[in-house]
Amino acid sequence: MESLKLGALEVWPPVVLAPMAGITNSAFRTLCREQGGGLFVCEMITTRALVERNAKTLRMIRFAPDERPRSVQLYGIDPQTVGRAVRMIAEEGLADHVDLNFGCPVPKVTRRGGGSALPYKRNLFRAILREAVRNAGTLPVTVKMRKGIDDDHLTYLDAGRIAEQEGVAAVALHGRTAVQHYGGTADWEAVARLKEAVTTIPVLGNGDIWSADDARRMIERTGCDGVVVGRGCLGRPWLFADLAAMCAGSDERARPALGEVAAVMDRHATLLTECFGSEPTAVTDFRKHVGWYLKGFTVGADLRRRLATSSSLAALREGLAELDPAQPWPGEVADTPRGKTNARDRVHLPAGWLDDPYDLAVPDAGAELDTSGG
Missing domain, CATH: 1.10.1200 (Non-ribosomal Peptide Synthetase Peptidyl Carrier Protein; Chain A)
Incomplete structure (x- = not known):
């Protein structure tokens, strides 16, 4: 496989650790980096909390001295606040890469119009990306998203094209809708369709990668340019060693006693x-x-x-x-789902959210999360 090119950054292997609240702190990132290379993203940082220099948020954005590239995921719903947060990161040298969260399905995020709810508002989504890229300087900006709110409100193809048009460096797709949460089976075919629609920037696949062989199958089936790993590395940091071996064409796998x-x-x-x-x-x-x-x-x-x-x-x-x-090592039973696996009955959304997919109005200012971590 080729390395993952994000602007001036070159990442090998083309593997990304997904941000997970309460998990991907500097300790876990260090543990995973010791196993293999890739891009290791910190816990979700709220743009409002960052620009207000919230003490907890500033602690969360600290990196180990040898941690390169330093990767931050931002959550925000206001284009201006997102732009200010990205500019702060760029001007103060706080990170080398910015990822934008449009995939979080938890109710406290979606009921405010954020996370996986936001790409439904195409013009607002575009405005946020435009402000982020405009303020990023030389830092690459990427997007992580889901298929949509539910099967009746799919947004990923529109969102992917918008991201490509606005100068985003790469898009990552979790092959589930928000209502699926972490239940059911990830739709890898959606990753393939996004790869067909978005042709000038890398497309990364995410969902149901429990082993390096799962990652290999996803890449072969979808043609994606790399993978994003979340729950698959819980209790399995050596998965990154396996992924590095897989990307190098080796069948060697860690099987620790x-x-x-x-x-x-x-x-x-x-x-x-x-x-x-x-x-x-x-x-x-x-x-x-x-x-x-x-x-x-x-x-x-x-x-x-x-x-x-x-x-x-x-x-x-x-x-x-x-x-x-x-x-x-207990064998295949060890490479089965871990972490959250439940689906939801519905997605909590702001009142009238689905009325107009092109409405540019920013949700009420009080809707912005003020604490980082998800």
Whole structure:
């Protein structure tokens, strides 16, 4: 495969870590980067919070000294605020790449007209992209989106063409609608249709990539220029090593025994301690990762519980030491869905949102999220 070209940036392998709230902090990004190359995006940053220099947001946008390229995902619904945020990133050298979030399906975002709801408003979507690109200087701006709100309100082909026209460097498509949330099966054929419609910039595919072989099948089936990985790397940071091997044409895959997995878990918790500057906070945050790391392995219920309720690194390491280090990789059962898998009955939208797809009006100023992270 060829490298991914985003403006002046060249990314090899053409693999992107999707932003995930509460997951893709600097600790997790470091852990994944240690396994293989690519583009590793931080948690979603709210444009309003950034331009107002919210303390939490400024902490979230910090990167490790050796982290290159530095990638930020922004969420916003007001073209002017998005433009100011992008200009701040460019002028202050806060990142090397800006991704715009038009894929988030959670109600607190869509009911404000943001995330996966926004591309339905074609002119507003265009205005946001135009302001972002205009203020980015030499930084590449990319877009991550979904197919649309639901099957009756698909937007991805229009959105892809608009992004291409407005000078966006690449578009990534999650092959689900907002109402699907993370349920059902990702529509890879939609990625193929977007690739046919958008011909001058890279198109990336996202959805149901649980292994490097899934990524290979997506690329072969859709012709996409690279992949975006989200839930597939939960408890599996070595997926990035597998993806690098796949992109290089190798069939070599990581199949860590439980002892190796335990070592990665220890490393992850240690990095979180450095990230948060608080051991109790870090170990508490790590609890949600325990089940993902151990999926498919035979581990007793009591030990799983103790690992998932540890309150110190010492207690966590004591539990990790009890795992059978020789227990082999459990096989295909380990490469199955992790994280959220539910669909929704409906998408929460602002009143009258579907009345006019070309309405340029910005949602009420109070609708802008004021906290980062999703």
